[in-house]
Amino acid sequence: MQSIAIARARVPLGARAIATMFVTALVAASLTACGGGADVGSAAERPGNDQGYRGVVLPTPLAKPSFVLTDTKGQPFDFRKETDGSLTLLFFGYTNCPDVCPVHLGNIHTVLEQMPFDVKSHTKVVFVTTDPERDTPERLRSWLDNFDPSFIGLRGTVDEVNRIQATLHLPPAVASAPHGADSSYDVGHAAQVIAFSPTDNMGHVIYPFGIRQQDWANDLPKLMTDKWAAK
């Protein structure tokens, strides 16, 4: 696991716990099967549930950062200006990431495909690379196109990107020492997606690794319409 902020917990189970689960699962399975859907998430266990969100609702919202980086066409991209009025999902990662980045982007794409047109068309997914050395504009574009051609890819220097992350209280990206025959390296980076509201341009909810498609499906329509300033 290369991402440093959130890691999945793999807790070995005791025999008693496993036996209990088998019995309870019989009941649980019969109930969920009748629903015909996949709403098996544990929203009640997650922070922010009192407002109906499956992501983590921040007690103090994050201001949308102002920065200009370069997009995959080589053009300057003014983040604040270009995303103003859109539901913006901002994520920092790299194209060689084996786990967190492709899972997040793949899940967001799958859910957006099932969203109503007004949600899908007013959502911007912005991916900022933390590995500008290997993530050339061509590579970044081609990699993002595997998920969704509408996803925006941005590049800057490592220092620039780390400064932006600092304004969002995210840890800086850290490259490991080169290893293996091809001297490849991993980049430790923040694993959460930050959602900026279209109504007040603030980041109220973050999505750590472990967030699921059904959680995105629950939250995206709410994020689109929630009037945070009125709360």
Next chain:
Amino acid sequence: MQWWCSAQGIAWTWTWRPYVGVWIMVLALALWYWRSYTRAAREWGGVHPRLRTPRVIASIAGIALLWMALDWPIGTLGAGYLASVHMVQFFLIAMIAPALLVWGWPPARPGPLSAAVNALTHPVVAIIIFDAVVVATHSPPVVDSLMASQAGSFLLDMAWLLAGIVFWWPLIGGPFGRAPLRTPLNIAYIFVSSLSHTGVSMYLLLARFPVYSTYELAPPMSGITKLTDQDLAGGLMLLGGAAIVLGAISVVFFKWQAEEEREESRRQRAASSELSP
């Protein structure tokens, strides 16, 4: 090093991984069959119907399929990467291997465990156990909890294997105890068993989003989305279940037809011998 396949959350590579627990289990099973065959051959002098070559070959094939399903790469992929491979494992471990293992079960005389075996393999008990295990071991809370640890993954695999043996025993017949179910009861038995398959497959196919976090959050495999993987798993369950049900019913039907023909020819021979002076 792991002793049994489980979800680890590390990126997939085609680098071989050893699973010592799988080897020990498969070796122990092979040794038990070999020892039971040699003992039975001494006792029955090689004339017992259960000592015929096709049955011995079936037991070897059953053990080989079990090994294939539990070891790298199928075991690894099914435990932590692809729901569709997990479903392939289910068919190998719970459906195909047990059928071969039961059919190739060495001859044995009733022992201290016979009463328990007879009780567990009563058709009504067997069908309840089988359907309960199929439903429980495909429910998201169970799969996600068990696949996260080696002990949990081992328990799930063993539940499948034992449920499969219990399921096939009343149909194929064991070395002692109750005779195999006769037509049409065996057809009804197979049909009822397919209800759990169908229920699980429809649940997977109708879900809008991935139901197992184990596979949804696993490091992705190129060329397949999480939802496609789940649809594939549901489709495999539906088609594989249907194939096994149709196959089993076909075998039952043709065996029944052959018995009827033999009976008919016996009656005709008896009638003609009575008529001749």
